[in-house]
Amino acid sequence: MTPRLIAAALAAIALASPARADDLRIGLSAPVTSIDPHFANATPNSSFARHIFDPLVVRGPDGRPMPNLALSWTALEENLWEFKLRPGVTWHDGKPFTADDVAFSFNRAPSVPNSPASFGGALRTVAKVEVVDPLTLRITTSAPTPNLPIDLTAIAIVSRHVGEGATTADYNAGKAAIGTGPFRLLSYSAGSSIEVERNPAWWGPKQDWDKVTFRIIPNPGARTAALLSGDVELIAAPSSSDLPRLRSDQNVRIFERQGSRALFLSPDFSREGASPFISDNDGKPLSTNPMRDLRVRQALSLAISRQGLAERVQQGMAEPTGQWMPPGAFGYNPAVGVPPQDLARARSLLAEAGFPNGFRLTLHASNDRYPADGQTAQAVAQMWSRIGVATTVETLPFATYLTRLAKQEYSIVQNSWGSSTGEAGSVLLNIVHSYDAPRRLGSSNDTRYVNPTLDRQIEEALSTMDPAEREQRIAAAVKASTDDLALIPMILFKAAWAARRPLTYEPRMDEQTLVMGIKRER
Structure with a gap:
């Protein structure tokens, strides 16, 4: 084998195997059009945003609301809600998260310039946001809104100290992509790939992965090939025509949900x-x-x-x-x-x-x-x-x-x-x-x-x-x-996902591909 062929073979091996055991590579089916979590109300964007930014309330795999940055919420009256926030949460730059950041986010989310799909619907009845203290928020609505906690799952919380005056381009460049989430942004190449690293100061459970690379692979055949070759360890939305082949592969598992x-x-x-x-x-x-x-x-x-x-x-x-x-x-x-x-x-x-x-x-x-x-x-x-x-x-x-x-x-x-x-x-x-x-x-x-x-x-x-x-x-x-x-x-x-063993994924009704749901079977 010539030196050139040896070098090519070594490069192929490096591509097919993670650089470290705690690195993860995911093949996504659709592009993430912006890192700005308020730019477009589209599932690929909202799914990725969950890694960098936290909402007050999250949806479980079955779609039911669960506490997140908000520990609890109470309807004091038909048009008045109180949210108690999680203590001890910090932004990626070490500054404390407070109720003022939530008020800022609710004001920003419906009014991002050039948004092709606004988040305004989730905040349609929010008439007043009152910061009672750093960990208490009261929301007055213009009409009874029984679904308010569920609606707020759509709104990522961004910091006032970084987000005030920041543009969508600032988020895409990483300058403003400072969240409270389980991962920190390393790089974003529109339509190609996104890299994140584990946030060791996250308030939630320690994540299994030190570094995660999201590759945008719109072609379903290319996604399947990337999974089978080991170029990625998990893919979203495997092609239905590829599922029989994937099911028969002993190195692959399929996870599905209506x-x-x-x-x-x-x-x-x-x-x-x-x-x-x-x-x-x-x-x-x-x-x-x-x-x-x-x-x-x-x-x-x-x-x-x-x-x-x-x-x-x-x-x-x-x-x-x-x-x-x-x-x-x-x-x-x-x-x-x-x-x-x-x-x-x-x-x-x-x-x-x-x-x-x-x-x-x-x-x-x-x-x-x-x-x-x-x-x-x-x-x-x-x-x-x-x-x-x-x-x-x-x-x-x-x-x-x-x-x-x-x-x-x-x-x-x-x-x-x-x-x-x-x-x-x-x-x-x-x-x-x-x-x-x-x-x-x-x-x-x-x-x-x-x-x-x-x-x-x-x-x-x-x-x-x-x-x-x-x-x-x-x-x-x-x-x-x-x-x-x-x-x-x-x-x-x-909804379906395919993963290489020994990985498992908790399938979600909302189709989101979340690293937090990917585990290595022990």
Whole structure:
């Protein structure tokens, strides 16, 4: 063997084995678009932020709220909550964490410049934050908010002394990435990799790993190859087509859980006139936006074989659905079934709406965010073409897709939402409710659906303190939304991870890949 080949072999061995036994390498399926924990309300960003920053309340693997920086919370009145904070917590730079940092974070989170997906919805009713003492916080809400502790799981706490005046670029550069979390940021390369090291002063249990490298590997085949070669020790969202091979490998373990992420279609409601990616069959823009006609939305929904998407495209790693939560979830409505594919009825509805010969449109989707997202969009396009709606698919990297979506640049998109709160109100609040920036409602309603009657129904439901009555009201709002097809639900994903032995992972309903849940079996 020549010296060059020997050097190459040694480099390959070094790549396939961790530098130290307490180092860990993870392959992520989607990019983390910013280290700023308040920049974008997206699962990849929020999942990574948990390593650097702590929220007041965290969700367990089953979605239930658990104490974190807040040890306890009490509803003193319907509109007044008191949070007792954890003593002895310090920031990565050694300065003490106090209630003032929480007040600063609540003020910053909804107002980050150029945010493509605001966190304002989680703080929509927070009217006043009072620092009683360094470890006591009182929150006055503008309306009864029974889900406030769950809502606050979305808000990472950043320090006032570092964050005041800091920009998103400062967080990305590491300058402002000073948290209270179990790890400290070492480096961030957008779309490529992130490195963190263990925070020895973390208030929580000692972590098993000294250094962790997160590699962004959007291609599912490349993620599988990286795992099998030992280039990484754990991957998120293994491809469903690779799962049989991974299950048969004695060096690999699979960890699964039914998730709460729904994949759906969001039509453009922002325009009454021509919509940019819809035309007649000759390519001329239509004078009115057909997506605002319920019959057209019904036709597009009935053209879809949800069972086919779940079984063939997602290869069993999804369930067909007509709503956005699985059976048994808080607010799930059993009266909302899975719409059957009915091509004849779909064509009839199009004719009733004035499109007997259909029309043309472009469906936009991400190509690196969800399992088989591009393939699913292509399958939907083929189904629509069968009813005369000639559909072109344009897929984009998620970061680009999200930025353009926030500007209402599309005519219809394939979209998704993970209801990490574990209940159906999350979608109603963030996506279905009319966009109302001053009130922090509909913060992710990027296609600008508007229904004042449903808005009132949603607000009343989410302000109902009695749990049983609140669930009934949420379920009724779910049905009203699906009847009007504010969005067109298609499938619910199953969450999965694959790890090399002897690692184990505690699978999570919210799909988050957390180093804190990765253990080495002794």
